[in-house]
Amino acid sequence: MGARLIDGAGIGRRIRDEVRAEVTGLKNVGISPGLAAVLVGDNPASQVYVRSKIKACYSLGIHSEHVHLPADTTTQELLTRIEQLNQKEEIDGILVQLPLPEQIDERTALDAVNPLKDVDGLHPVNAGRLALGRESLQPCTPSGVIEILRRENIALRGSHAVVVGRSNLVGKPLSLLLLREHATVTICHSRTRGLSDVCRQADILVAAIGRPAMVTADFVKPGAVVIDVGINKIEGEVLLKFLQADPTLRLQHEKNRAEGKNYVLAGDVNLFSVSDVASAVTPVPGGVGPLTIAMLMKNTVQAARLRRA
Numbered sequence: 587m588g589a590r591l592i593d594g595a596g597i598g599r600r601i602r603d604e605v606r607a608e609v610t611g612l613k614n615v616g617i618s619p620g621l622a623a624v625l626v627g628d629n630p631a632s633q634v635y636v637r638s639k640i641k642a643c644y645s646l647g648i649h650s651e652h653v654h655l656p657a658d659t660t661t662q663e664l665l666t667r668i669e670q671l672n673q674k675e676e677i678d679g680i681l682v683q684l685p686l687p688e689q690i691d692e693r694t695a696l697d698a699v700n701p702l703k704d705v706d707g708l709h710p711v712n713a714g715r716l717a718l719g720r721e722s723l724q725p726c727t728p729s730g731v732i733e734i735l736r737r738e739n740i741a742l743r744g745s746h747a748v749v750v751g752r753s754n755l756v757g758k759p760l761s762l763l764l765l766r767e768h769a770t771v772t773i774c775h776s777r778t779r780g781l782s783d784v785c786r787q788a789d790i791l792v793a794a795i796g797r798p799a800m801v802t803a804d805f806v807k808p809g810a811v812v813i814d815v816g817i818n819k820i821e822g823e824v825l826l827k828f829l830q831a832d833p834t835l836r837l838q839h840e841k842n843r844a845e846g847k848n849y850v851l852a853g854d855v856n857l858f859s860v861s862d863v864a865s866a867v868t869p870v871p872g873g874v875g876p877l878t879i880a881m882l883m884k885n886t887v888q889a890a891r892l893r894r895a
Contacts, residue, residue, distance in 0.1 A: 589812075589861040592868045597737050598730075598876030602646060605883045609647045612890060619890035620649035621679040621705065621882075622671045626664060626690065627657035632683045639681065642879050648886055649676060661691045665698050672700040678893055679705035679886040702893050705885040707759065716762050723885050723892075728760035730877025731792065731813055732767065734868065740790065740811050742767035748785050750774045750801070750854070751794035756815055760792060781805075791864075793854035799832055802859040812867040815874050816854030825849065832858045834869075 609619060621643050625636045636652065643650035653667055664686075671680050680703045686692050701711035707725035715722035735742055747769040751757035761771045774784055776795070785791055785805040793801045794815035806812060820828045820835075828850065829835050834857045835850045842849060853870030860867055868874055 589864040590866040592734060592738055592866055592873060594734060594868055594873040595876045597734055598880040600737075601733065601877070601880040601884060602642070605880070605887055606646045608887045612887065613647070617890055617894060618649055618676070619679075619886050620651070620677045621681065621886045622651040622653055622674070622677045623681045623683060624653045624655070624664075624667065624671070625683045626655045626659050627687050629685070632685070636683050639879055639882060642883055643886075646883055648883065651677065657687055658689075659687070660689065661694060664690055664695050668695065668698045672698075672703065677703065678890040679703055679882075681705055681882070703889055705882055705889055707885070708754070713754075713759070716759060719766060721892075723889060724763065724881075725755060725759045726878045726881040726885060727756050727815060727874065728763050729885075730874055730881045731760055731815065732763050733877060733881070734813065734874065735767075735790065735811070738811075738866065740866070742769045742790070744768065744770070745789040746770045746772070746787055747790040747792065748772045748774060748788035749792045749794065750781070750785065751792075751796070751815070753794065756794040760794070764790075795854055797854055798852045799828060799854070799856040801855040803856075803863045806860050806863040808863050809865045810863070812855055812860055812864045813874065814853035814855040814857075814868050814870050816852075817870055817875060818852050818854070819849055820852050821849035828852060832856045834858045834861075838871075 623636045623639055625632055640650045640652055671677050680699045682695055696708050699709055701709045704712050704723050707723045712722045716724060747764045749757050749761050752773055752775045761773050764771045774781055778784060782805045786807050788807060788810055790811045792813045796816055798818035798820060829839060835852060839850050851871050
């Protein structure tokens, strides 16, 4: 493998250390940042994510509250709890864990969060401010990608960045953040004609389309930097196919099997294939993932500052 693996976990730890120092500084002037995580139902993956976020708060000295509502909660009941958190002075950030049960109107719930407490950066006010280049709370995963590129000293100004994926969570906001850094940005998606040809023009290629191992060497210009935002659980009958296509997954599979788990987590990039062409690439796991929670913590501290500005 010729490409350098970018240590997202290490970058995430450095950001957490910076946040811990900020929290200490704020507490010295009487400000204690607080985050509320709202979980509706008992989705196992969501429970894991919320626990990890609460644990991160604890480790950094951020006050945290876990609001766990039953699976049959109505939209109005959720809106009532969100409004209570909007009014709660000791809460600076509100996180509504997705996905929500199908009976809840997700857009209405997210729009109900006070934009000053919207640490996921999903409220239309924050999305609009981001588009206009104004200060705002930014979505955590896209801002984490920018932190990786900055801290790895990867040139953004004048570079051609291709983002594969146009979601409101990653693709769209990341494209705006890259434009803010003076990159030239192309957004691709499932209906882009000649997708691999477009991707091969990129100095920085970001895969965020939710298709495991879709990006292979023929998508990558020699020397390009590849950022893999995807995280896909591969199990069952297709697992062997993926292990054969990307031998870098085998070590993870052996470790998981020793723990009684017969699956792997794979990104949208075939790491084995791409590593022969790219200059640097983020692995999955251990790449972009650790930045998401780190940036959530950073957003909570920023929200505490903005609310008191």
